[in-house]
Amino acid sequence: MPISSEELPRHLASGLKPLYVVHGDALLLAVEAADSIRAAARAAGYSERETFIAEQHFKWAELRNSAQSLSLFAERKIIDLRIPSGKPGTEGGQALQDYIANMSPDILTLISLPKLDWSAQKSQWFTALERHGVMVSADDIPRQALPRWIGARLKRQEQSVDPVTLEFLADRCEGNLLAAFQEIQKLALLFPTGQLSFEQVRDAVMDVARYDIFKLSEAMLNGDATRFARILDGLRAEGTATVLVLWAVSEDIRTLGKVLQAVQRGGNLGNALRDLRVRRDRQGLIENAAHRLKFPLIERALQQAARLDKTIKGLRQGDVWDELLQLGLRFSK
Structure with missing residues (x-):
């Protein structure tokens, strides 16, 4: 059960x-x-x-x-x-x-x-x-469900906030559920029951988001430019190696390209995902992106990723983090 x-x-x-x-x-x-x-x-x-x-x-x-x-x-x-x-x-x-x-x-x-x-x-x-x-x-709460989860936790302590503040809290706590829990408890200690203002929450809550490269790739596949830029900034601030960031997004771009090629040849999308051994937790992401994007965009993205790889290796000049941002923005809705 x-x-x-x-x-x-x-x-x-x-x-x-x-x-x-x-x-x-x-x-x-x-x-x-x-x-x-x-x-x-x-x-x-x-x-x-x-x-x-x-x-x-x-x-x-x-x-x-x-x-x-x-x-x-x-x-x-x-x-x-x-x-x-x-x-x-x-x-x-x-x-x-x-x-x-x-x-x-x-x-x-x-x-x-x-x-x-x-x-x-x-x-x-x-x-x-x-x-x-x-x-x-007891799986991690995905970003789109995080505001509802935070709202339910606030309700337990007889507090509430408006939808804009819920989104603000979700942005600050994404990927770090334990810290989110601690911040929610802090609000119970600092303020009485009832509706809290955005200003009260903003001044009380630290930025406790924990960014990871796989959430960055998820934002790219979803076409969420704002989230992609925010996570990329977080990874940069945390000192994440650019070669790891590029590897994560490139892997998904290559997989997406192979899926689109299989569909172009008359194959079934579900079969293509299985043949490529796409993890079940990422199949929905790849499938939605495949419905939204065309193969020529993937080709251009792979070419840009190859240039970026040379930049990281010092074989060409450029701002690596800016180019990573531009690569991700290709997929925005």
Whole structure:
């Protein structure tokens, strides 16, 4: 049963299930989800808790032994299993399948995993978890959903702001959800409940955005010139190597060009994405860009990227950051 971390409180209010799996790359949401599950379990009488961290050389027999024993003072307990790498290995994968097949009704099991790649999600142990457990996704909040998420968090502390201020907050906190959470808490400490003005928020909130090259490429593919320029400025301020920035955007430009060529030859867009092994989390971006752009633009962009590569290597003169900006603006809507 898949649910999001935002849906979890409503689910827990309707009763507990024996197995929960929290997975995703948003540490804040993952921690909150696991805390909520443990709190609900304690309230339901699960008074004992054992925690296991399955790292290298972990003895999987300990998990089985724990499930087969309850202390004299507890009728129900929580088994809290954390797999930081998301890779239990062959022995661990089989141990998880055996464990799930013999779960006790007096034990609530909570398994915490990072964001998993496609191959891990297709593994036998993960599909077994999906069949028997509640799968709580704790994925990072995408930029377009961030204002709504911030608004909901403000509502929890009985505060609100207008849409313009929500966008301002989202810009300042993009890519750094934990810092966003801290800034929202700061607003609760500084101001009373009710509507906050833009000026109050602006003066209180630091610029805590954490920029990365993949979000830059995402903004380029979406044709979002304003966001592309802002992230590029952030990367420059953080001292990101220009060769990495160019590599990230060039990879997506090349992939987009190959997709468009395949479609021009009469191929299916979905098949082209699969043949090129485009990651599932980026297929929508590439597909939307392929519908919007023409191949001649991609050719010119690749030529510009090649010139930019020479500039970075010192083989031609030019302002690298300005040329990176111009490259990204080619894709603007």
